[in-house]
Amino acid sequence: SQNESSITLQWNKINNNISFVLQYDGTETNISSPAGDGPVIHTVTSLTAGTKYTFTLFSVLDNVRSSGVSIAAVTKPQNAEGFRSSIQDESSITLQWNKINNSTSFVLQFNGSETFISSPDGDGPVTHTVSSLTAGTRYTFTLFSVFESIRSSGVQLTAVT
Structure with missing residues (x-):
């Protein structure tokens, strides 16, 4: 999902030993594997409205990264002003x-x-x-x-x- 300033990403958990690294806009975020079953959900905040972002997700085991998978997602545009x-x-x-x-x-x-x-x-x-x-x-x-x-x-x- 998305709004004007954030995008929520979701992916399938591999197992409890695998963590993740999310790259976008020159930043990296480490994401631990959550307890329990179900998908991993992560919200990226402080984004700019009406902007296209490319996210690359790596799974990590013992400091070794997968080749990664990339997706593009956009934030909602701002409403028109002065209507x-x-x-x-x-x-x-x-x-x-x-x-x-x-x-x-x-x-x-x-x-x-x-x-x-x-x-x-x-x-x-x-x-x-x-x-x-x-x-x-x-x-x-x-x-x-x-x-x-x-x-x-x-x-x-x-x-x-």
């Missing part, structure tokens, strides 16, 4: 929010549908107009930031035509 309605008329609402970076796209949910929105070139806010709406109606929009197919927790906005 607001900027213009509304009888049949449309224009939404606006702050761009995060060029690698983060967005998904807008409302009325049971989802719209994928790419991160625009350049600086400045992201603007998206939702049309074909009904006059005098309240709509709830949920905006997710998306990085490497992982969604943020989402922010909500209610706006009326």
Whole structure:
């Protein structure tokens, strides 16, 4: 699992005599084999939101390491800031929010549908107009930031035509 600042890794325990070393970002963490049966679970903290990490796991017996296995995992991106309605008329609402970076796209949910929105070139806010709406109606929009197919927790906005 992952959130904005941590990734939890899980793997199968080999036996009580085998420990592990986890490498990522130039650091190494020694992990003892836990007592009992079941998987080994380790949470890596203090990570940066919306970032891809490569982890290499080695099993260790008597200070001898295995060849290791690597996986890539990403932290959830941060939510978009400044999510607001900027213009509304009888049949449309224009939404606006702050761009995060060029690698983060967005998904807008409302009325049971989802719209994928790419991160625009350049600086400045992201603007998206939702049309074909009904006059005098309240709509709830949920905006997710998306990085490497992982969604943020989402922010909500209610706006009326």
